[in-house]
Amino acid sequence: MTAEIQTNGVFSRTIAAWLAEKVNIIWISSDGPPDVQDSYRITANKRPTSAIIAKNIRYLVENGRGMTGVRSTITEKTINRQKEIVEYFASLGVKYIWTDPLFPAVGERTDHQSFNYAVYARSFLEAREYAKKLGVFYGTFLACNFDEEAVYNCRACIPLPHLTTDGYVSACDMALFGNLRSSEQHMAPLIFGKWDATSKTITYYEDKIDNLRRRKAENMPGCKGCPVLLHCAGYCLGEVTNESGDMYGKKPAVCDTIAYLYRNMCGDLPKYDYFHP
Secondary structure (H helix, E strand, C coil), rough: CCCCCCCCCCCHHHHHHHHHHHHEEEEEEEECCHHHHHHEEEEEEEECCHHHHHHHHEEEHCCCCCCEEEEECCCCCCCCHHHHHHHHHHHHHCCCEEEEEECCCCCCCCCHCCHHHHHHHHHHHHHHHHHHHHEEEEEEHHCCCCCCCCCCCCHHHHHCCCCCCCEEECCCCCCCCCCCCHHHHHHHHEEEEECCCCEEEEEEHHHHHHHHHHHHHHHHHHHHHCCCCCHCCCHHHHHHHHCCCCCCCCCCCHHHHHHHHHHHHHHHCCCCCCCCC
């Protein structure tokens, strides 16, 4: 068995030692150098986390049984600091970095977001070339299917199960609960099962499973004729559903950016040693 985990990286040496011994692939969620990390991710008692995370990354890189990489969210603050992000994590011994552009939380609307995807893409390509010189992989969620053709964008469309803490089965980690609040009702198509504590079985909603499986490249109405269709397959199910209210909707800024990245990377498409966390 290959064990993989994504964690915020804030834990004791005891836990770090356990992870180093037991887990093959460890992704640390960290957004960059200390000034960035400590402005976004602090502890429950308002303490900075950058020093703790840096110490744990170094320990896991040196002592882990497998790979320790980083997953960073790129924001307006870091959109033009991506080479610096690469350099910082490389100094800690990290060889694999995946990035995600900032996107709205569930229930928020895109018109409140000013993230510039065009600037992100240009800065990403520069950072990617710089990373190669350092022997570091630098990837973007927008290119997660650039390694091969795909009819499904991700595991959520198969769907693979995510057990929620309130006892439901979700297709996507953007649908965190089955008991949805009023602002989250548009995510209901992603909930496809429920745990029955009495019978100790899961009841699956077959109609929702069928609908999720239909969410593939050939059935995306807004993607017909797109030259990047089979390296995107409709983009992220969770983000598109959240922001458009429709599983088959579009996220136009992302569409343009994926096409731009593909045009600039198609002669040098990656082969992923580790998939996006």
